[in-house]
Structures are given as C-alpha cells and as structure tokens.
Amino acid sequence: MPLTKADIARLIPHAGTMCLLDGVVAWDDASIRCTAISHRAPDNPLLDGGRLAAVCGVEYAAQAMAVHGGLAGGGKRPAAGYLASVRDLTCHVGRLDDVAEDLIIEADRLMGEGSSVIYSFMVRAGGRELLSGRAAVVIDAGVP
Incomplete structure (x- = not known):
C-alpha cells in the first residue's frame, strides 16, 4: 500500500522541509522504494549555495531506511538511528537540484543483528542511476 508524505512524517523524526521523502511506492521485509521531489525545492534544507550536492542523496537513502525500519517494526516510529558508515x-552526477525527474530511492536490507543494520541503496531518476552505496545504521534502543 503506498504511503504519503504525512505517513512518512509519522515514522521518522524529521519534520517540515527536512522530511525529504514524498511517498513510499513499495516495501516488504527486505526492501523499500520511495519517491521524492524535494531535490528541486528552493527551500530544501540541504542546499548549499543554491546547489544540492549528489552526496546529499545519502540523506534521502537514510530516511528511506528509517521509514523501512518503522514499517518493518509494525508501523511504529523506530528508536533513534545513527548513520555509522557509508x-x-x-x-554518477555532481548535483541533484538540476535533475528534472522525481527521485526514486531504493534501500535493501542486507543484514541486521541486534542494534545494527546494513543496507545497500540507490538513488535514480529518469531511468539513470545517480548514486549508490552501502550504509551501516546503529539503532539506539535506549532513546525513545
């Protein structure tokens, strides 16, 4: 079932313009696919000098991972998570703000044990890959 930006905002701690994702188009226990249009927004909080560097796509992927954690956890906001490594x-591009198409953010859970999870991720638009990588997330179960 697709999720809206409002649904996403209930699952992650990011609020207002810092909630970068606009929808979830598909997810299962192992993966999630989200969409975003905020890379073109003039009030995107990650803009630096009017530009959105491609590396900011890691934050889009991290938010997709957080949403996945919430959905896989029964629709509850997950404990605080910290990006431990990328x-x-x-x-494949220098910046995202000049990408005309909507972003598609995909994250696949590769493994997870205890308080750590590893995902692979890819951000693409218009049929082309913009960036990809792997990320380790540490979940702080002691933080509500």
Missing part, C-alpha cells in the same frame, strides 16, 4: 559510495 561504504562504496558512487556518485
């Missing part, structure tokens, strides 16, 4: 990051 590996094999490949950026």
